[in-house]
Amino acid sequence: MLGLLNRSRRWLPGVLAGIGLAIHVAPLCYGDWEFIYSFDDGANFVENPMIQALTLPNIVAMATTVKINVYEPLSWLLKAFVHGLVGMQSKYVRMVSVLVHWTACGILGCATHRLLAPSFPDRASVAIAASLSAILFAIHPVHIEVLMYLRKMSVCLVLSMALVATTYVANQRGAGTDVDTISLTIPRKLTPKFSQLYNYSHQGMMIVSVGIDFMF
Known part of the structure; x- marks a missing residue:
């Protein structure tokens, strides 16, 4: 019985993450939702020639352009990759946002575990707690705008990069580096x-x- 409980503890974060990811993806796969097919940010997509062809001049333009008061070359580059793969389809832009968001949350779980593990003897419990905290962060309703509003794809990208830097610092600290x-x-x-x-x-x-x- 104890062994079953221990195994269920290890599987719990993965099960919850799968359920949360399914909830985020389900509206994009099932149902005729009007918002899925609309571009609620035409200036960054339909009216943005930089992302509509992955060419060297467009990449240079991404690195040197300020559009609607923002400078986000990596976000435009990601949008250009998505456009190159599936064309101008807002449904898949949102799917990529979901993927980047959940990847960032996975990195958050790793960083949390790396920072907390040296302070607690029960490493398994720390791993589960870190995973659950990342899942709670991922499914918090405040992130629904980030996932479904096309303009906010850049927010998911910024979060993932910030968390990669945090994980690097956590690894250095774990290795004993000041x-x-x-x-x-x-x-x-x-x-x-x-x-x-x-x-x-x-x-x-x-x-x-x-x-x-x-x-x-």
Whole structure:
């Protein structure tokens, strides 16, 4: 009986994640919902020639253009890949948003587990708790706009990249590296002047990245 309970604990996060993912995907696969086929953000899709052909001039335009007061080259690049695969179909744009969102939540679970595991002896319980917290984050109703409003695909992308960075820091901390010195580990092996310059530029880029996140 105890063995069955332990196995069920290990399977519980996966089962709940599958149910949550199914709930998010089901409206896109079944039912004649009007919103699935509409582009509620024409400026970023129908009226955006940059994403309608994956060519070098368009990629350059993505990297140098500010459109409707935002600068989101990686988001436009992702939209261009989706358009290249399935054409101008909003249903599949939303499916990609769901996929990116759940991938980000999986990364969140890994980062949470990596940060908490050294502080608790029961590693299995920490893994389950980290997974459940990521699932709760994934299915929270506040994210429905992020998943189903086409314009918010960039938010899913920003979240996934931020969590990749968080996981990297968590791994470095788990390896015994001082988090404050992670960004300087390699440059310090070069020259002190370069190390100081890198430190200043790193801090500046962090400020810029926060500003870009707000623009998304």
